[in-house]
Every structure is written in C-alpha cells, then in structure tokens.
Amino acid sequence: MGGVSEGDDVLARWSDGLLYLGNVKRQVDGVKQCCLVRFEDNSEFWVLRKDIHSAAGVEEVCCICDAPPLKEPLINCLKCHHYHPECHTPTIEPEADSDSWICRQCVFAVATKRGGALKRGRFARLMQFMKLRLPYQLSSLDWDPQHLTNQQQCYCYCAGPGWNLKMLQCGSCGQWFHEACTQCLLKPLLYGDFYQFQCSVCTKGPETVQRLPMTVDxxxxxxxxxxxxxxxxxxxxxxxxxxxxxxxxxxxxxxxxxxxxxxxxxxxxxxxxxxxxxxxxxxxxxxxxxxxxQVRAPPPLTSDLSPLVTDPPISITHRR
Structure with missing residues (x-):
C-alpha cells in the first residue's frame, strides 16, 4: 500500500493474519522490499512492505496506486485512507456513501480474531462479502513443490504472510487461509490436525469446513x-x-x-x-x-497402529 518512512507508526500484518502496531526503524528498498519494524513488545522483525499499512494518512492519493484522483474521485475510508474505486477489492460501488464506507483492510483489522473471525454483526457481514474475491491473482503465485509456501508470501483473503501449520488449505484452489480470517471454525486449530476446507471464493458464499474422522494416533x-x-x-x-x-x-x-x-x-x-x-x-x-x-513431526496422514481408533483408515486428500 502507500509508502511509509522511517519513524512512521504502522500496522504490520503477521503470519497469523492479524495486524499489530509497530514503528518503522529501517527501510530496505530494491529486491527485498521490506522494513525493520519494532512492535509494542519491543521485538523487531523484517516485514514485507506489502504487509505494512500506515496507521494514519491524509495525503490525497490512492493508497493502492499512489496516484491522485485523475478522472475518477477518491473514496475515503471512514477509518484510514483514500482509494480509487477500481483499485479496491471488491470494486467500490458508485452509490457507496463516502461518509460511512469502510475499506477491506479496516474490515479485516476489526473482524479477524485468534481462533476465527467474527461470525455476527456488521463487520462480519462486510468481511464475508469482501472474501468473495481475492485481492491478488492466485495464478501469479510461485509455489514450492509441496505447495506449502510461495515466493511472494501472499496467502489468504488478506494477501498477508502465513505459516501453513496454523492455516487451513482450501481443497479446491489449494491456497492457504489464516485461522484468524476464517469464519467457519468452532474451535481453535491444533497443529498437525486434519480438515476438509473450502474458501469463500470457491464456494461463492460462506466457507465450509469438516474435521476428518481421527485416523491418526x-x-x-x-x-x-x-x-x-x-x-x-x-x-x-x-x-x-x-x-x-x-x-x-x-x-x-x-x-x-x-x-x-x-x-x-x-x-x-x-x-x-x-x-x-x-x-x-x-x-x-x-x-x-x-x-x-522421537521426532518432532506431525502425525502421518494414516495410522496403521492407533490404540485409540478401531475404525479402518480412510483416504485423506487434503490436510492442514
């Protein structure tokens, strides 16, 4: 999003999908495209510029493309920045009320929670609508052979970084989604557990999730x-x-x-x-x-020796 400078207060998206308040200590331009951010607990980490959002801004330019109004007026988010209607995902409708409209970033900042996003209320409904489209092209991501990480560090509905051990993988598109951004979970995720999950983009509506029967020890x-x-x-x-x-x-x-x-x-x-x-x-x-x-590794997809489960193993095609 819009440029940031050393000393700026920012919101930085972490691998759990949540935004955390920090201060830019140093910038690195060029290939790395990242900044050193000091967070409220005094920890310091390098964060990609795409995952850093200015905590306050009044400049009359679009925070996505950094361009002025040009042919179309800018729409101002009630909580943060200005946008060209076509730059925001989804596109801002012409009838949007500039006095009450809230952008995707702010909706996700309010609605995302540890253990799963809000399921009720205005922000929950806004989030569900915005999750019908990804703010990036899924086909443009460069994945590793196991389809666990991509070079762009772009995941989920929020396009933030991620860590697959605490995310759900969509069984249809293969993308990984933060626990904090999903609205379908009843209980927090456990590391190494098994789920069948479909994202809102693929279902064209609410997400679906089913916890697979236990076939692991x-x-x-x-x-x-x-x-x-x-x-x-x-x-x-x-x-x-x-x-x-x-x-x-x-x-x-x-x-x-x-x-x-x-x-x-x-x-x-x-x-x-x-x-x-x-x-x-x-x-x-x-x-x-x-x-x-003996070895710190997740349970195997099937378990041949499981004293707690007597049912025969089932075929598991997708795993978190």
Missing part, C-alpha cells in the same frame, strides 16, 4: 501440538498430556466423545508406552511420567 497429535506451543520435548502425563486431552476431547475425537475418562487414561498411556514414535522419560533417565516425540 491421538497421542501423537497431542504431543506434537504441545511441543510447538510450549517449545519443549517432554511433558508430564497427568498434568499436561491427559489434562489437555480431556479439555479438548470433544474436538479431538468427535466420534468417540462418549468414551469414559478412565478408559481414555488407560488407552492414552498404553499408546505412549507401546508406540515407536514416542520416548518416555525413563529411557533417558528422567521421570517415567514424562513423554515426548
């Missing part, structure tokens, strides 16, 4: 999620592993939510002690109640 999923969240390898069975499993049981095993708690404990402990993917504390001369993953 539950213990593996829980340990992988905890290891990424806590940045540790070993976890206490009673106070961390079992506690987290019980708190999230309904979302972890939708089809087995009636399993008694005492059976959960027995089956989970049996899995941790018998599966080759896990290591216990006693093997490394620590407390035997500690468990961790």
């Amino acid at each position: 539950l213990a593996h999923l829980v340990l992988y999620h905890l290891s990424l969240c806590c940045k540790r390898k070993y976890f206490d069975f009673d106070h961390e592993i079992l506690s987290f499993t019980n708190e999230n049981w309904d979302s972890l095993l939708l089809g087995l939510s009636d399993t008694p708690r005492q059976d959960r404990c027995h089956n989970l402990l049996n899995a941790l002690n018998s599966h080759k993917d896990f290591v216990s504390g006693k093997e490394i001369k620590k407390k035997k109640c500690l468990f961790g993953l």
Whole structure:
C-alpha cells in the first residue's frame, strides 16, 4: 500500500493474519522490499512492505496506486485512507456513501480474531462479502513443490504472510487461509490436525469446513501440538498430556466423545508406552511420567497402529 518512512507508526500484518502496531526503524528498498519494524513488545522483525499499512494518512492519493484522483474521485475510508474505486477489492460501488464506507483492510483489522473471525454483526457481514474475491491473482503465485509456501508470501483473503501449520488449505484452489480470517471454525486449530476446507471464493458464499474422522494416533497429535506451543520435548502425563486431552476431547475425537475418562487414561498411556514414535522419560533417565516425540513431526496422514481408533483408515486428500 502507500509508502511509509522511517519513524512512521504502522500496522504490520503477521503470519497469523492479524495486524499489530509497530514503528518503522529501517527501510530496505530494491529486491527485498521490506522494513525493520519494532512492535509494542519491543521485538523487531523484517516485514514485507506489502504487509505494512500506515496507521494514519491524509495525503490525497490512492493508497493502492499512489496516484491522485485523475478522472475518477477518491473514496475515503471512514477509518484510514483514500482509494480509487477500481483499485479496491471488491470494486467500490458508485452509490457507496463516502461518509460511512469502510475499506477491506479496516474490515479485516476489526473482524479477524485468534481462533476465527467474527461470525455476527456488521463487520462480519462486510468481511464475508469482501472474501468473495481475492485481492491478488492466485495464478501469479510461485509455489514450492509441496505447495506449502510461495515466493511472494501472499496467502489468504488478506494477501498477508502465513505459516501453513496454523492455516487451513482450501481443497479446491489449494491456497492457504489464516485461522484468524476464517469464519467457519468452532474451535481453535491444533497443529498437525486434519480438515476438509473450502474458501469463500470457491464456494461463492460462506466457507465450509469438516474435521476428518481421527485416523491418526491421538497421542501423537497431542504431543506434537504441545511441543510447538510450549517449545519443549517432554511433558508430564497427568498434568499436561491427559489434562489437555480431556479439555479438548470433544474436538479431538468427535466420534468417540462418549468414551469414559478412565478408559481414555488407560488407552492414552498404553499408546505412549507401546508406540515407536514416542520416548518416555525413563529411557533417558528422567521421570517415567514424562513423554515426548522421537521426532518432532506431525502425525502421518494414516495410522496403521492407533490404540485409540478401531475404525479402518480412510483416504485423506487434503490436510492442514
């Protein structure tokens, strides 16, 4: 968007899809096209210029193309900048009220939340409408062989950066979408979990999401999620592993939510002690109640040995 200078207060979009307040400390022009931004917690990171938005602006130019009004007048967002109607996505309708119109950036800034965007209210409705079109050409992105990252660092409805472990992949177009920008989730995403998801662009309406039946080892999923969240390898069975499993049981095993708690404990402990993917504390001369993953990796798409699931594996075509 519009240019920024050193010392400017800005909103920088992070890989979770949310905007954070910061201050530009240094600019790098040319190929890298990024700025060093200091955030409110005093951390400093390089952020691509496309993901940096000026926190305040009064200049009478379009914040997308930096051009003056020319043949068509600029429309002023109630909260931030000026736009040519054709530069905004979606195109600003001629009958738009310049005293109350709000741009895509501001709608997403208000509606996006950790665990999923707003589902009700004016901003939720505006966001749903704006999500019907992407503000970039999906075909122009250069993807890696696994289709996990692209060179432009352009993802989701917001065109911001991303980290695929905390995003949903659309089963139709293949693009990745931030948890914070989606309006279909009932519970926060777990690292390494499995979903079938379609974005609003592909459905031409509300997103759809379905959590796939568990065909992976539950213990593996829980340990992988905890290891990424806590940045540790070993976890206490009673106070961390079992506690987290019980708190999230309904979302972890939708089809087995009636399993008694005492059976959960027995089956989970049996899995941790018998599966080759896990290591216990006693093997490394620590407390035997500690468990961790041999290799920090997400659960496999199918599990041949899963003490907690008796149904045969199903074919999984898309994975978050």
